[in-house]
Amino acid sequence: MYTRRTYKASELFLWTRFDTLRIFFIITLWVLAYYFLDIAWLQIPWTPIALIGTAVAFIIGFQNNAAYDRIWEGRKIWGGIVNTSRSLGMFLQDMITNEHAKEKQSDEVLKEEVKTLTYRHIAWMTALRHAMRVPKQWETTVNQKTNQEWGIRPPEHLSTLEDDLKPYLSKEDMEDLLNKDNKQTALLYQQSHHLRKLKESGLIWEFSFLELEGVLKDLFDLQGKSERIKNFPYPRQFATLNHYFMWILLLFLPVALVPQFMEIGAGLANSYPMIGNLFIWFAIPVYTAVGWVFHTMERIGRTGDNPFEGTSNDVPISTIARGIEIDLRQNLGEAKADIPEQFEAKFNVQF
Incomplete structure (x- = not known):
């Protein structure tokens, strides 16, 4: 029901085009240097390059x-919120009765109690999704140019939490909530206090209260x-060193790749002089393809590190929360x- 986007080849190219151009520029400079300058002596054996590439x-x-695990865990957590929310909505409608009322x-009155508790639960989901969208200093993917150029942003960045909560909470609940830092936790406390009062009045049976x-x-x-996924980033020593290692490979690779193409060209020169002379230029598309693969794979990992950041590849918590709200309110009998x-x-x- 809740899926992320699928990339077309053209969109993937647009997403990576600046990095691809940087890689193309690097190899072009090296090929020009080897072709017009006498630096054929400058080359690195393939063995260290292969070792670095393997690492x-x-x-x-x-x-x-690890990034996929974080995304999938986030999706399972919010899938659990879906199931638990539906169960809560059903329990509220069938457990708040006059059967044991004093x-x-x-x-x-009973329907109003059910509605108040249901709306407060929707407010809890709203507060939680807003908390998940609060920027952290290690969340930098959303600020990258190719992630901003389409101009799409999650709903939480287009409205304030207070405005989104007002339709679901009473004035007293809002005043109490605004004094709390962790508003989603405060809302669950309000729910518990409300249920206790209903239990004391007999509108909820004691065993139903425990349920x-x-x-x-x-x-x-x-x-x-x-909150654990949101507040604990992918360890920076892995993410940062991974990025540096990838660039070390891409910067050293031309010094082994271009001389190899020169040698192949020299071998072809006797039979095919023109092809042999120009064969070095084939290093450009080959290196660009290799560099694009390594760089794009590394970027995919960085993009998936923070599944609630608010990019197009994150867990669609806004859509999930709104879907639950629609289900709950329809089952309340609302138009x-x-x-x-x-x-x-x-x-x-989907966000």
């Missing part, structure tokens, strides 16, 4: 696996897991016109 490929693979309440408190505990667990629509996908991107 870089290994560490890039390690980073990409003073019987009207159906309207609902268990659901709140599950939500705390899911919130904590989501479709009163329920907000799903966030619009732009350029096939």
Whole structure:
């Protein structure tokens, strides 16, 4: 139901074009130097290049696996929020009754209690997704030029948390919430206090109260897991050194690759003089392809390190939260016109 974008070949080229041009510029300078200057003596054996390349490929693979694990864990966490939220909505409607009430309440009062608790849960999801979008100093992918040029931003960057919370909370709840730093935690505390009052009045049976408190505990667990991914970055010693190792490989590779093409050209010169003379220029497309593969693989790992940053490749927590809200409010019996629509996908991107 909730998927990320799929890249066309043209979009992938646009996404990597500046880095590709940088790689193309590096190899062109080396080929020009070898072709017009007498520096054929400047070359490196393939053995150290192969050793560096092996190390870089290994560490890039390690980073990409770790980044994928972080993305997939984030998706599982928010999948858990989906399931737990649906269970909570069902429990609230069927566990808040007059069966054990000390003073019987009207159906309207019971429905209002269910609505208040359901809306506060929607506010909790809203606060959590806003917290996940707060920029961290290590989250730099979203600021890269090729990630900004389409001009698409997550909904949390287009509105304030206070404005997004107002439709779901009472004035008293909002005043209490604004004094708290961790607003999603404060909302779960409000939920627990509200449930306790309903239990004391008999509108919730004691065993039902324990069941609902268990659901709140599950939500705390899911919130904590989501916050753990957000607040603990991919270890910088791996990410930073990986980036430097990749560039060491790309900077040293021409000194081994271009002389190799010169030797092949010299071997062809006797039979095919023109091809032999120009064969060195084939090093440009070959190096550009190799450099593009290594650099793009390393960039994919960097892009996936922070799955809640707000780029087009992150876990679509805004879409997930809005989908849960639509489900809950429809099952409250609200008119479709009163329920907000799903966030619009732009350029096939869900946030």
